[in-house]
Amino acid sequence: MxxxxxxxxxxxxxxxxxxxxxxxxxxxxxxxxxxxxxxxxxxxxxxxxxxxxxxxxxxxxxxxxxxxxxxxxxxxxxxxxxxxxxxxxxxxxxxxxxxxxxxVPEENIQVVKDDFIVALDRIGDPGNFGTICRTVKSANLNHLWYTKGSVDPYNDKVIRSAMAAQFLLNLREFENLEELRKEAVRQGFNNICLSKPASGSSCFTTGGIYDKSIMVIGSEGQGVSDLSGAIDIKIPMPGNFESLNAAQAATILIFEYVRRKEANLKL
Amino acid sequence: MxxxxxxxxxxxxxxxxxxxxxxxxxxxxxxxxxxxxxxxxxxxxxxxxxxxxxxxxxxxxxxxxxxxxxxxxxxxxxxxxxxxxxxxxxxxxxxxxxxxxxxVPEENIQVVKDDFIVALDRIGDPGNFGTICRTVKSANLNHLWYTKGSVDPYNDKVIRSAMAAQFLLNLREFENLEELRKEAVRQGFNNICLSKPASGSSCFTTGGIYDKSIMVIGSEGQGVSDLSGAIDIKIPMPGNFESLNAAQAATILIFEYVRRKEANLKL
Known part of the structure; x- marks a missing residue:
């Protein structure tokens, strides 16, 4: 040209x-x-x-x-x-x-300087995975970890949903949540929070869940894998309807971090 | 049988x-x-x-x-x-x-007893419209208003995304936002808030936006229609990326209401 x-x-x-x-x-x-x-x-x-x-x-x-x-x-x-x-x-x-x-960018083993890390456990739906990439980036977070069994982040549908946000994130794949936790702890992220539809502490009132923590979101069908010693976190759902779509749950959890950060509240 | x-x-x-x-x-x-x-x-x-x-x-x-x-x-x-x-x-x-x-349920002109109403302005994407139905229901809200130019709420794709939540909501269609506001005011909902990607007051710190208010979410491509006298509301997005997907924006705005309600804060 x-x-x-x-x-x-x-x-x-x-x-x-x-x-x-x-x-x-x-x-x-x-x-x-x-x-x-x-x-x-x-x-x-x-x-x-x-x-x-x-x-x-x-x-x-x-x-x-x-x-x-x-x-x-x-x-x-x-x-x-x-x-x-x-x-x-x-x-x-x-x-x-x-x-x-x-x-496809190479996986990059970086020291995570963000306050918290979003992790996806076997999220198979391309639209959900992509939307979450975009939401993570909107919140000024730089990392997204995920377990094997999730959709390929460089699938064309995932890229389209993400508006190519995955190219601006450090993505890392792990064999399972145990392996993911090992790396988290090695990097000083000692709290692993699992997003649960019906049990656990409220994401809106529980302190410390964004302070060097990992927040794991599971697939809609299967939920999050079991992991002993993890903290169960629930999104209050007064409507008592079906659990939220995985991308909606992730968005609420990510923007509760943004809210606390913007207001200089304890993370 | x-x-x-x-x-x-x-x-x-x-x-x-x-x-x-x-x-x-x-x-x-x-x-x-x-x-x-x-x-x-x-x-x-x-x-x-x-x-x-x-x-x-x-x-x-x-x-x-x-x-x-x-x-x-x-x-x-x-x-x-x-x-x-x-x-x-x-x-x-x-x-x-x-x-x-x-x-298809008939449109039902009911007195709205909820604290606030979610309204969609020309949301054309079936997945977004459906996901928002489901999220509105999860928050224990009972009404969803929308303007002409939105996708048909009883389109099969919208029903699938909503998990049929539209059958549990009172849906009402209006010619445009002006007509929607007339009905809102008639029912004592005097604040009309428009979700804007880059301008307005923060949804996390502005008082009164869920207290007999309407929250309007526009389409991803076109945004919300102009409406004089409305209150612009923005979701803080520190990541400075593309504006959020319409369903993600709606989810954040709806669950900020849930957060305030659960904590007995001023709506």
Whole structure:
């Protein structure tokens, strides 16, 4: 792409058959396992990647009728393809004419400086996992830990729900909650709180649950795994209806932290 | 269906062609408009209907390999169909072998006795609308108001996300926020709060926002409509990321009410 008098001229280059097959494979679990890449779809998610982790972009694919071309950074390799090919590649009708092939960040064993860590235990629903990534980032937290049995965080659906927030977080996978706790304790996070639908102390009135603590949210179907010595935390639900969706429960627990932090209350 | 020695014997009766066509049409906007019914899919949502509003059920359709037959009340008309027909009827692979054809409740102009009312302004996403229904019910609130331009609350996807909570709420549709406010004021709800992503007073520290108030949540794309004299309310978002998903924002605002209520704080 070169810039001429403020008008962007794209080089019309063809995707190779190999690239087409690669993109398609990234929509499958098996394909992602064999590849260092993942696929990021949609205008807002791609813009997050352009703005915050451009170095991870391998290339961008744009459909012929996509109108936001000028927002694609000039140093990013772009392919414009026919609408029919784009639609055959994209995972949804709401892919909005742009997708990026992006390197999956390597797991990064960092010292956690945040006040608390959100951990997900076997969250299998892509929408829930993605929404929680986005909510964690909104709360200015930088880490998200999860156990095996959770959905792949670089699944295209998870990326779409997260608006690509997972690229801005330090994600770490653990074999199970026992292994996760070992690492937590090693880093000085001694309280492990488990979010329970019906038992435990109220998240709104229990002190210390955000002070060098881990808050574990389990899957909707199975709940959180057992873990001896953990603190059960419950969200008061006066309506006595079905337990909340996992992403809603996580949001309440995360923003109770924000509330305490903003008001300079004891975490 | 008759009961013999604690074993349920289902009458194998065939769905008529007309019924098959009716069920299929309920998955479309056009079809729902012409029909007094809607379709409720899945075990948990159907159980809510069995337990809480059985009088609304027209009939139930069960796939041949569905194992929870004994949970279907004996006084409910049931059809067992071949798996292939069931799968052709159901909207998702996760329909779990059971769906119910249910009367859409009539709009009920009730005096609102709750402390506050959640209102949705042009929420088009079925998952968001449904999740918010479920969260409103969890908070022991009984009303949900919404403006034209929102998704049909009896769309099958909305029902699935809500776990059928909309059947337990008083839903009311208004032409726009001005009309909604007129009715609110008539009922003594004089404060209209608009959830804004970047401006306004903090939901965590502003008094009076749950005391005979309306809290309006807008669509993710467009935000809340303008309304003069309304109070802008913001959720503090220290992470400076994209604004929260509409359902997450609603959840935070609704459970801040629960928190204040549980602690006997000023609403």
């Amino acid at each position: 070169k810039r001429e008098k403020d008008v962007f001229i794209f080089m019309i280059t063809e995707l190779t058959k190999k690239q087409i097959a690669e993109i398609k494979s990234l929509y499958t679990k098996h394909g992602r396992k064999k590849s260092p890449f993942c696929v990021v779809e949609g205008v807002r998610a791609c813009e997050e990647i352009f703005n915050r982790c451009r170095n991870l972009i391998e290339y961008v694919v744009i459909s012929g009728d996509y109108h936001g071309r000028s927002n694609v950074p000039t140093d990013v390799k772009s392919f414009i393809v026919k609408n029919s090919l784009f639609n055959a590649l994209a995972g949804t009708v709401s892919s909005q004419g742009i997708l990026a092939i992006v390197k | 008759k009961r013999e020695k604690d074993v349920f014997i289902f009458m194998i009766t065939e769905l008529t062609k007309k019924q098959i066509a009716e069920i299929k049409s309920l998955y479309t906007k056009h079809g729902r408009k012409k029909s007094p019914f809607c379709v409720v899919e899945g075990v948990r949502a159907c159980e809510e209907i069995f337990n809480r509003c059985r009088n609304l059920i027209e009939y139930v359709v069960i796939s041949g390999d569905y194992h929870g037959r004994s949970n279907v009340p004996t006084d409910v008309k049931s059809f067992i169909v071949k798996n292939s027909l069931f799968n052709a009827l159901a909207g998702t692979v996760s329909s779990q072998g059971i769906l119910a054809i249910v009367k």
